[in-house]
Amino acid sequence: MWYPARMGPGGNVRIDVERSIMQSADEAAAAIRALLSERKIYALNLISSPGSGKTTLIEALLSRFEGKGGIAVVEGDIETEIDAERIRKHGVQVRQINTRSSCHIQPSRLLSVLREMDLSATRLLLVENVGNLVCPAEVPLGEDARVVLLSVTEGDEKPLKYPLVFKTSGLLVITKTDLLPYVTFDVDRVRRAARAANPAVEIFEVSATTGAGMSALLDRIEALRATKNG
Amino acid sequence: MHELGVASEILDVALAEAGRHAAKKVTSIRLRVGVLRAIEPENLSFLFEHLARGTPAEGALLEIEEEPVRVECEACGVSEAPSFTVECPRCKGTGVLLTGGDSLSILSLDVDA
Numbered sequence: 001m002w003y004p005a006r007m008g009p010g011g012n013v014r015i016d017v018e019r020s021i022m023q024s025a026d027e028a029a030a031a032i033r034a035l036l037s038e039r040k041i042y043a044l045n046l047i048s049s050p051g052s053g054k055t056t057l058i059e060a061l062l063s064r065f066e067g068k069g070g071i072a073v074v075e076g077d078i079e080t081e082i083d084a085e086r087i088r089k090h091g092v093q094v095r096q097i098n099t100r101s102s103c104h105i106q107p108s109r110l111l112s113v114l115r116e117m118d119l120s121a122t123r124l125l126l127v128e129n130v131g132n133l134v135c136p137a138e139v140p141l142g143e144d145a146r147v148v149l150l151s152v153t154e155g156d157e158k159p160l161k162y163p164l165v166f167k168t169s170g171l172l173v174i175t176k177t178d179l180l181p182y183v184t185f186d187v188d189r190v191r192r193a194a195r196a197a198n199p200a201v202e203i204f205e206v207s208a209t210t211g212a213g214m215s216a217l218l219d220r221i222e223a224l225r226a227t228k229n230g
Numbered sequence: 231m232h233e234l235g236v237a238s239e240i241l242d243v244a245l246a247e248a249g250r251h252a253a254k255k256v257t258s259i260r261l262r263v264g265v266l267r268a269i270e271p272e273n274l275s276f277l278f279e280h281l282a283r284g285t286p287a288e289g290a291l292l293e294i295e296e297e298p299v300r301v302e303c304e305a306c307g308v309s310e311a312p313s314f315t316v317e318c319p320r321c322k323g324t325g326v327l328l329t330g331g332d333s334l335s336i337l338s339l340d341v342d343a
Contacts, residue, residue, distance in 0.1 A: 015339045135232035163314035196316040
């Protein structure tokens, strides 16, 4: 494509570009979306601060649907295979992406990992992004939905401080609710801010320790998955 | 440090465009960045300067145009806010819908032909 050029001040030439800075990432994300659509795989991109419960949620899903098969997991971390090893114990297909200098999973990286995996029986793909609320929010991975997790120990101002991730996530999971008696965390404040960022957000309150709220969340994820592949 | 990936992408686009127009040097790059992107302009410029060393975009200036959030208030209509908000900046009402504020685009380049 040829863009129009015109003379600017000082005899320089101005080139009109008007393109997204994320274009190459967006192209890789589109390729992932096509791959998932062709194979009828429902994909969730899990995003949160470190230690909010992403891996625990994945383990809960694996325990719930154990034996049913059909779940594949991609773990993203700056370093180590620790999370992948934790997931591998559940006997599912898992790949670890070590992002090194990058604070999020790059779609091009995810695409090449997915191409190496055997996804013939996969119905649900869980991608655990690198733990932080900033960069993963900016980079779509071709997922069907984003899940943002927020633990009650992190504070209730997070949707105000990191609005983009809350704006772009279809599900908000408030985790570690068994600790609410010990921390200052206004659940309604989080709900209000999350709804302002995304009026369609579905909000869940869970505790993996007591099990409270978990089955409603797991049911919902299962129902979402079924919308794509029955 | 999430500005590093953004800076690297800007450089790639600038060099590709400059090459396509047979430009010798990129002197400035105009960007539109939404306030929800959490991009620190100084950090972005600092990282870009490093990455651009030894390329035709060395020394190019990043001109950043901030895109505000558009606030649609049930009570008083459309206004703009300089950052994420849960209330209308005018009437303080909480029945608001936010749009925009998430741009991340290269608008144009100035080059020496």
